[in-house]
Amino acid sequence: MKIVLFDHSFEGLLSAIFEVFHLRLKDVKLMRQNNHAASFFDEEIWVSTDQEKAARVAKGIIKYGGKSDLTWLYRCFLSELAEVPQLILAYICQLMVDKHSGKNDFSRDAVIQLQKINKMIGREKHRMDAFVRFEKTANGLYFARIAPDFNVLPLNAKHFKTRFADQEWCIYDIKRDYGLLYDLESLRHVHLPSVNTFLHSTPPDLLAEDEVAYKKLWKNYFEHTNIQERANKKLHTQHVPKRYWKYLSEKYILDY
Amino acid sequence: MNFDRIKEKLSILADAAKYDVSCSSSGSKRTNKKKGLGDSSGMGICHTYTADGRCVSLLKILLTNHCIFDCAYCVTRKSNDIKRAAFKVQEVVDLTINFYRRNYIEGLFLSSGIFKNADYTMERLILVAKKLRLEENFNGYIHLKSIPGASDDLMYEAGLYADRLSVNIEIPTQNGLKLLAPEKNREDFLKPMKKVRNEIVKYKSEKKLIKSTPVYAPAGQSTQMIVGATNETDAQIMYTAAHLYKKYKMKRVYYSGYVPISYDSRLPAIGTEVPMLRENRLYQTDWLLRFYGFSIDELLNQKHPNLDSDIDPKLSWALRNLHLFPVDINKADKQQLARIPGVGLKSVYKILQARKYRKLGWHHLKKMGIALNRAQYFMVCDSRDFLKADMSAQQIKSNILTQGKSKYKPLFNSQLNLFE
Numbered sequence: 001m002k003i004v005l006f007d008h009s010f011e012g013l014l015s016a017i018f019e020v021f022h023l024r025l026k027d028v029k030l031m032r033q034n035n036h037a038a039s040f041f042d043e044e045i046w047v048s049t050d051q052e053k054a055a056r057v058a059k060g061i062i063k064y065g066g067k068s069d070l071t072w073l074y075r076c077f078l079s080e081l082a083e084v085p086q087l088i089l090a091y092i093c094q095l096m097v098d099k100h101s102g103k104n105d106f107s108r109d110a111v112i113q114l115q116k117i118n119k120m121i122g123r124e125k126h127r128m129d130a131f132v133r134f135e136k137t138a139n140g141l142y143f144a145r146i147a148p149d150f151n152v153l154p155l156n157a158k159h160f161k162t163r164f165a166d167q168e169w170c171i172y173d174i175k176r177d178y179g180l181l182y183d184l185e186s187l188r189h190v191h192l193p194s195v196n197t198f199l200h201s202t203p204p205d206l207l208a209e210d211e212v213a214y215k216k217l218w219k220n221y222f223e224h225t226n227i228q229e230r231a232n233k234k235l236h237t238q239h240v241p242k243r244y245w246k247y248l249s250e251k252y253i254l255d256y
Numbered sequence: 257m258n259f260d261r262i263k264e265k266l267s268i269l270a271d272a273a274k275y276d277v278s279c280s281s282s283g284s285k286r287t288n289k290k291k292g293l294g295d296s297s298g299m300g301i302c303h304t305y306t307a308d309g310r311c312v313s314l315l316k317i318l319l320t321n322h323c324i325f326d327c328a329y330c331v332t333r334k335s336n337d338i339k340r341a342a343f344k345v346q347e348v349v350d351l352t353i354n355f356y357r358r359n360y361i362e363g364l365f366l367s368s369g370i371f372k373n374a375d376y377t378m379e380r381l382i383l384v385a386k387k388l389r390l391e392e393n394f395n396g397y398i399h400l401k402s403i404p405g406a407s408d409d410l411m412y413e414a415g416l417y418a419d420r421l422s423v424n425i426e427i428p429t430q431n432g433l434k435l436l437a438p439e440k441n442r443e444d445f446l447k448p449m450k451k452v453r454n455e456i457v458k459y460k461s462e463k464k465l466i467k468s469t470p471v472y473a474p475a476g477q478s479t480q481m482i483v484g485a486t487n488e489t490d491a492q493i494m495y496t497a498a499h500l501y502k503k504y505k506m507k508r509v510y511y512s513g514y515v516p517i518s519y520d521s522r523l524p525a526i527g528t529e530v531p532m533l534r535e536n537r538l539y540q541t542d543w544l545l546r547f548y549g550f551s552i553d554e555l556l557n558q559k560h561p562n563l564d565s566d567i568d569p570k571l572s573w574a575l576r577n578l579h580l581f582p583v584d585i586n587k588a589d590k591q592q593l594a595r596i597p598g599v600g601l602k603s604v605y606k607i608l609q610a611r612k613y614r615k616l617g618w619h620h621l622k623k624m625g626i627a628l629n630r631a632q633y634f635m636v637c638d639s640r641d642f643l644k645a646d647m648s649a650q651q652i653k654s655n656i657l658t659q660g661k662s663k664y665k666p667l668f669n670s671q672l673n674l675f676e
Contacts, residue, residue, distance in 0.1 A: 106610035107620040130303045134358045142357065159298065165291040166393075167357060184291075210354075213259040217351070218360050220263055224270040225316060226306040229515045229530050235309025239302070250304055 002028045003039065005046045006085075010077050013085055014054035016047040017092060030085035061092065065101040072103055076117045079150045087114050125152040129159050131240075132171055133249050135201060135215075136208040142169040143202060145195075145247060153180055161187055200246040215249045222250035257350065266351070268341040272321040272332050273367055276424070276480065277510040281313040281362035281397040283475040284419040292393030294356060294363070296419060301362055314365040314399060315355055319343055319380055323369030327437035328520045329426065329485050332369045336518070342371075348384050349392065356396050363397030363419070364388070374405035374444075382410065385417035397475070402448035404440065411451040412472075420475040420507070421452050425500075428493045432486035435522055452477050453504050476507035483538060484531040485514040485523055490563045491556040494541055498552040501545070511538040533664050537563040544570055547601060548594045565664075566657060571597040574634055575649040585637040586615050598630030629659055 002025055006012035013030070020028055029042075038044070061070045073088050090110045094102055105111050127148070134142035142164070146153070153173050157180055160171065164182070170190070172179035174197040181190045204212060245251040282300030302311035320342035321332040331338065352364045366384055370377050381400050388394040400414050402423040414421060425445045427433040433442060452473060459472035479500060481493060497509040513535040516526045541563060544550040548570070555569050556562075564572045574581065574597045583592050585607060593604045603626045610616060610624070615638035622628060633652045647655075 102613070104609035105613045106606040106624050107614055107616060109623070112623055126299075126301070130301045132359045136358070144359070162288050163295045164293070164357070164359075165288055166293050210257075210259075213257075214354050214358065217259065217263055217266060218355060218358070221266055221270050221315070222304065222306070222312065224267045225274045225312060227274055227308050227310075227515060230308040230310075230513075230532065232309040233307065236305055236307050239305040239309060239311070248304060 001041075002043045002045060004028050004030050005033045005044060006030070007033055007049055009049055010074055011051060011054035012047070012049040013077060013088065014057040015050045016085075017089055018050070018053040018057050019045070019047045020089065021096075028089075030089055031082075032085070057092070061095065064095050064099050065103065069095070069101050069103055072114070072118060075121045075155070076114050078152060078155070079117050079121055081117065083113075084117065087117075121150055121152060121155070124148050124150050125155045127244070128152055128156050128171075131244050131248060132156075132160075133247060134169060136211045137202060137206055138208055140168060140208070142167055144169070144171045145174050145200060145202075146171060147173065147175040147247070151176060153178075156180070157187055200252070201249070212254075215254060219250045219254060257347075262347060262351070265341045265343055265347070266317065268339050269318045269321060269343060270316065272369075273316045273318045273365070275331065275512065275515065276316060276365070276367060277310070277512045278365070278399065278422060278478055278480065278508065279311045279313045279316070280420075280475075280478075280508065283507060284397055285474050286395050286397075286419060286471070288395050290393070292395055293353070294394050294396035296363065296395060296397040303360055303362065313362045314397065315352055315361045315363070316365040317343070317348070317367075319348065319366060319368040319377075319384070320371055321369045322371045324372075325370055325437070325439055327426075327440065328518060328522055329436050329482055329514065331517050333518075345380065345383050345387065349387050352388060352396075353392055353394065356394070361396075363399070365399040367401035368403070370403060374403045375407050375410060378403045378406040378410045378414065382414050382417065385414070389417045399475075402452065402477075404444040404448065406448050408447075408451045411448045412455055415452060415455055415473040416470055418473055420478060421448075421473050422478040422480070423448050424480040425496075426480065426482050427486060428481045428488050428496045429486065432488060435486065449477065449479070449504050456505065476505070478506055478508040478510065479504075480510040480512055482514050483511050483535055489561040490534070490538065490541075491561040493538060494545075494552055494556050497542060498545060509542065511535050511542070533565055534563075536664075537565065537569060541569045549591055550595075566662075567653065568597070570595070571630060571653075571656070575653055578649055581634040582636045583634060585621070585635050586611055596631055596634045598627035598632075598634075630656055 004016050004020060004025070006016040016030055058070055061073065073091065076084055076088065087110050091102070091114060094110070102108065102111060106115070128146055132144045132146060134144045137143050153171065156171070160169065160180070161182060166184070168183055170179050170181045172192065172195055174195070177197055178189055178191050181188055240248070240251070279302070280300055281296065284296040286295070287297045288295040300313060302313045304312045306312060318332070320340070321338070322340050322342060323332045323334055326334040348364070348366065355361045356363065366381055368377050368381060381403070385398050385400055388398065398418045399420045399422065400418040402411060402414065402421050404423060423445055427436060430442060433440065455472050456476065459469060462469045481496065483493060493511070500506045500509055513530040513532055514524060515530050516524050516528045519526060541555055544555060545552060550573070555573055563569050574595070583596055585593070590604060590608065593599060593607060594601060603624060606624045607616065610620065617638045618628070621637065633647065
């Protein structure tokens, strides 16, 4: 078996797939570079990201499967799951044979798996639309920390940009140490070394004057909108899994 | 802002508003214009869930809980000895904007006790919405309550700023209403409903001719009924709902299991359990009516005035109509597929897509995630074993019940029913 290694980007994966076709490799395993533990028996091929090659593969996917196939594969890729590159390769191979999208062939295993992953991505993206809690900082920036299961922040960009068009905001993924910053004009990816990624919320001395008061009001509202007689803890944790609680100001204990 | 005072008011007025079930924030088409704040053109978002598992998407409060009416089922009734409070218009505006900017909520759901008279109250509600839209350039979701008896002019104005309007008819039957809220009459509820329906129809037809027609209540109107406060049957509730969907073009009818809040002898006593299972079955029926192409008399009729509690309404219908089954998964049309118990609309879509490529067998269906524990008795597919064809309704039902793991199982009556 041959192991094909690529860097962490989607273009990297597409470049690797290009090489698989170009070198007519059979029996390959696609892996991210950092997911990989060297093996004694398998031959390794390292493919560096090549925008041109990636673009050609993308063009091929669009030609046969349409734009929606490309977006679909990209979304699945964002899951960062180890098995995804292999599934994507399998799908693209089949696509080149069929010459039409097989995205809706729910009777094929690879498709069902990718559809499942796509659904997980959609759910996580939607959760981030919901669970982001901005804290207004002293300089007027609305800042939020998140740590999603998958790397969904790029998918959230549009939603937040249209919604909060008149305020400066930043959503920071502390797990992957990068964020999206909106400065009233445009949106960009940022890496902020000054953000303490060990904290779940911003220290109170950096917050705007009325921020704590609004946090308390929100928590107070949250508690009063509950109907005691209908208590259903299981349903509650099903909708708001515990791993997200630390970022939700209505769920953690405010110690100020 | 005096945050302590606001906090106290918020506690009282959120507490009073929580029995309104609607929390939907979808269905509007309001986009963000000129770099304003907010957008409600996408899907609804539940920003969090309360400890009872209900979604929180809107800031749901009353403007005031002072009320001149004394409806037995309501916490804010005049005779109830509770703390009263009232928000100023600006306070509601500030709360909404600040919560929205922090991504806590999708928008505002504003209701109110009726003080002075219907029109005076309605005017105040409109004032809040108007301020949000015009002064704050707010494009988030606004749901306003139509106050029973409010005048047509006000209802027209309300629709210009709100995304959704609703008036709760609360009690499904005329007699129930007479018993629990003798001061109110049905006409007062229906009047604003009619006006809103007419305006929506008018807006839709004018929009085709004149593009600049101002938007009117783009997310339509909804209503709510209390379940289990009077002794109405499921059929009475669902026929009323079906009537409202048809006649008033409701977007949604909500069913709210009555939470006992009063020692009034006309009502279930405090401590009585909230009829959550019944509520769930009513919602299932509602979905069958709206999305699955069922008509109300197929599900509930003279012979079956109440829904089964141990099985869902679609399964119950299928067991009464075994002559229509089994359905061939590889040939049947969309309508027929949607009528198979255990097959939802998403499964229907998957089946329709997948069978373009090959004939489907049991293993395909299983991998798609179809609830075969119920569905297997009502379908044939590309396989030799479809033994289940000639079982009786009773056999099928007991098979499903013994194999199934319903979360409501402890509630089912374990006694044998002689007459089935």
